[in-house]
Amino acid sequence: MSFFRFFRTVHLALKSILLHKLRSGLTMLGIVFGVFSVIAMLAIGEGASEQAQQQVLQLGATNIIVRSVKPPLESSGSNNRVNIYGLLRSDFQLLSENIPTLVNAIPIRESTMEFRNKHHTLNGRLVGCTADYAGVNHLKTRNGRFIDDRDQETMANVCVLGADVADILFPLEQPVGKAVQVNARFYKIIGVSQRRVSTSAIGSALAGQDFNKDIYIPIKTFQVRLGDLIIQRQQGTMTAEKVELNQITLQVGNPDDVMATADVVRETIDRNHKEQKDVDIIVPLELLRQAEQIRQIFNVVLGSIAAISLVVGGIGIMNIMLATVTERTREIGIRRALGARQRDITVQFLTETIVLTGTGGVIGIVMGLTTPYAFDGLQYVVQNFILSGSNATSEVGRIFSDMHPKIAYWSLPLAFGISVGIGIIFGLYPARAAARLDPIEALRHE
Amino acid sequence: MKAAAQLVDLHKHYYLAGGTVRALNGVDITFPEGDFVAIMGSSGSGKSTLLNVLGGLDRPTSGQYILAGQDVSELSDDELSYARNQLIGFVFQSYNLITQYTVLENIEVPLLYRPGAPSISASDRERCLELADLVGLSDRLDHRPFQLSGGQQQRVAVARSLVNNPAILLADEPTGNLDSKTADEIMDLFVRLNGEGRTIIMVTHENDIAAYAHRQIHMKDGVVAGEGVFKG
Numbered sequence: 001m002s003f004f005r006f007f008r009t010v011h012l013a014l015k016s017i018l019l020h021k022l023r024s025g026l027t028m029l030g031i032v033f034g035v036f037s038v039i040a041m042l043a044i045g046e047g048a049s050e051q052a053q054q055q056v057l058q059l060g061a062t063n064i065i066v067r068s069v070k071p072p073l074e075s076s077g078s079n080n081r082v083n084i085y086g087l088l089r090s091d092f093q094l095l096s097e098n099i100p101t102l103v104n105a106i107p108i109r110e111s112t113m114e115f116r117n118k119h120h121t122l123n124g125r126l127v128g129c130t131a132d133y134a135g136v137n138h139l140k141t142r143n144g145r146f147i148d149d150r151d152q153e154t155m156a157n158v159c160v161l162g163a164d165v166a167d168i169l170f171p172l173e174q175p176v177g178k179a180v181q182v183n184a185r186f187y188k189i190i191g192v193s194q195r196r197v198s199t200s201a202i203g204s205a206l207a208g209q210d211f212n213k214d215i216y217i218p219i220k221t222f223q224v225r226l227g228d229l230i231i232q233r234q235q236g237t238m239t240a241e242k243v244e245l246n247q248i249t250l251q252v253g254n255p256d257d258v259m260a261t262a263d264v265v266r267e268t269i270d271r272n273h274k275e276q277k278d279v280d281i282i283v284p285l286e287l288l289r290q291a292e293q294i295r296q297i298f299n300v301v302l303g304s305i306a307a308i309s310l311v312v313g314g315i316g317i318m319n320i321m322l323a324t325v326t327e328r329t330r331e332i333g334i335r336r337a338l339g340a341r342q343r344d345i346t347v348q349f350l351t352e353t354i355v356l357t358g359t360g361g362v363i364g365i366v367m368g369l370t371t372p373y374a375f376d377g378l379q380y381v382v383q384n385f386i387l388s389g390s391n392a393t394s395e396v397g398r399i400f401s402d403m404h405p406k407i408a409y410w411s412l413p414l415a416f417g418i419s420v421g422i423g424i425i426f427g428l429y430p431a432r433a434a435a436r437l438d439p440i441e442a443l444r445h446e
Numbered sequence: 447m448k449a450a451a452q453l454v455d456l457h458k459h460y461y462l463a464g465g466t467v468r469a470l471n472g473v474d475i476t477f478p479e480g481d482f483v484a485i486m487g488s489s490g491s492g493k494s495t496l497l498n499v500l501g502g503l504d505r506p507t508s509g510q511y512i513l514a515g516q517d518v519s520e521l522s523d524d525e526l527s528y529a530r531n532q533l534i535g536f537v538f539q540s541y542n543l544i545t546q547y548t549v550l551e552n553i554e555v556p557l558l559y560r561p562g563a564p565s566i567s568a569s570d571r572e573r574c575l576e577l578a579d580l581v582g583l584s585d586r587l588d589h590r591p592f593q594l595s596g597g598q599q600q601r602v603a604v605a606r607s608l609v610n611n612p613a614i615l616l617a618d619e620p621t622g623n624l625d626s627k628t629a630d631e632i633m634d635l636f637v638r639l640n641g642e643g644r645t646i647i648m649v650t651h652e653n654d655i656a657a658y659a660h661r662q663i664h665m666k667d668g669v670v671a672g673e674g675v676f677k678g
Binding site: 004005008015016019330331333334335336337338339340341342343344439440443 | 498501503504523524527528530531532536538542543544545546547555556558559560563565566606610
């Protein structure tokens, strides 16, 4: 019975709503756009957070990255002098030997070089590292093997190519076993790594890494063959840098220890590098938590903005329902005379409001589902018509084009619930007002 | 004869800023079952107030209103709503149909508000169709009020008033908006219903309409000023 009654009530409500199609449609628009903006806003927030999380997870949630950074120019003196900065091998010693929560500590030395095989050339990163580098960075070999501890001890003259390096320098050959030229020296190729998704930059702290254009060699080999001082000449300028280590990647055994370990690392590094400010410490887990916080702030702020439009929509609904009640005073009187209780009238008008807002909610949800596609279109327009031809906006443009809204599926029932809730909240007063009308007065109403 | 409705020393007073208005000032009327009464009187005589009380839309200040053996003068709003639904059938001067509903749906409206809100069964539907047939509108079931003439609309209202088989049929100037020929048709319908044993209480100020009733009650200054019996 109750189902029949519900169906009947909704059916009658639809009849009354369809009596004024234009008015009902316009009233509904407020809710449609409110719900749409809630879903769209949450989707943008969700997309941003997902992206941030992925970036951070690529770095490894249990890793702590300690990186040399070139200090600002004024503190390094004249341009012509050798620039000495960054992590020292003694720092590595200090960190790797004194922190018990670490399971891995990888010293890394890197430099941009020209790679060559006969007439094929490519500019890439020469990375001196240890055997554990592959595991920590999720590198797998496609052919051959990665550097191992023996290569390290013997300072072997071997290297592993990144996927792009192998494909560009050895387009038709199997590179393993052959030699590749880096600057003036040759290295024997022992392996080729599989293609790996490159990481994107996180703020200014960490540049994005394209693992596919790397060549890996044992760090000791790097040290003895290239040394710490690297001089590069480009278009008449010369830069000389003396760096012992570019990066130390620390891996913590237990995720719960990451934050505490990070504090210890910070303290240790600060002892030697506080003055120069030439070392940066990046804790992906910290970034992950920040990203999570930013997501929550995003959701609250964007959600609130969207909620305002829902409230405005609700007020519109209330306004129309009050007008409807006035307009249908006579009908209310008739129903009361024929035996409708106050409750029946309340239910009738409340149902009408809820059907109105609920329908608006469904339309809004359907519109909201198109957000990712609509956003793609928006990005196209922005990139081609607003950002085109200007290069000053690269950072803004990059952030914008990196945004990929993702529908938060929990927001769909939420949005529907809110639209029904708006119907109840803003429909109750007009419905009660209708029910409280004096039947005699209502019947007399013209 | 058993009384369908009975008014005992009924008072209705309105307390306004300028003083008390005694709209009904001790009315005693008994309506036997099967009665056909016309209540007459000039405006301000209290006949509208009397109709409101009879229709269960208003409560008397004092006195009793016994409808189908039940004192309805002190019922709660919900109970009074049920009394209007179950015991009283209304026919108004301006038909008062619901514009967005069809003829059949309009006849069904009182079924929506029955106590316990049972669903509309097949036998209910059949009864509505019979009533539509009774008032001669079987071929207009899916028409809307604006597609009907005044007389047809009033006949829908009559069918609607009968759907819950009420104890009394209350008609407030049922022919006030109709031309004399259509008015006669409606009155013939009333006479027929009365002939089937229905109790009809009708308010009118037209003598020739009142002449259809068995009995005329004249109201003046909130009391019954006179009563006459016609053959009808």
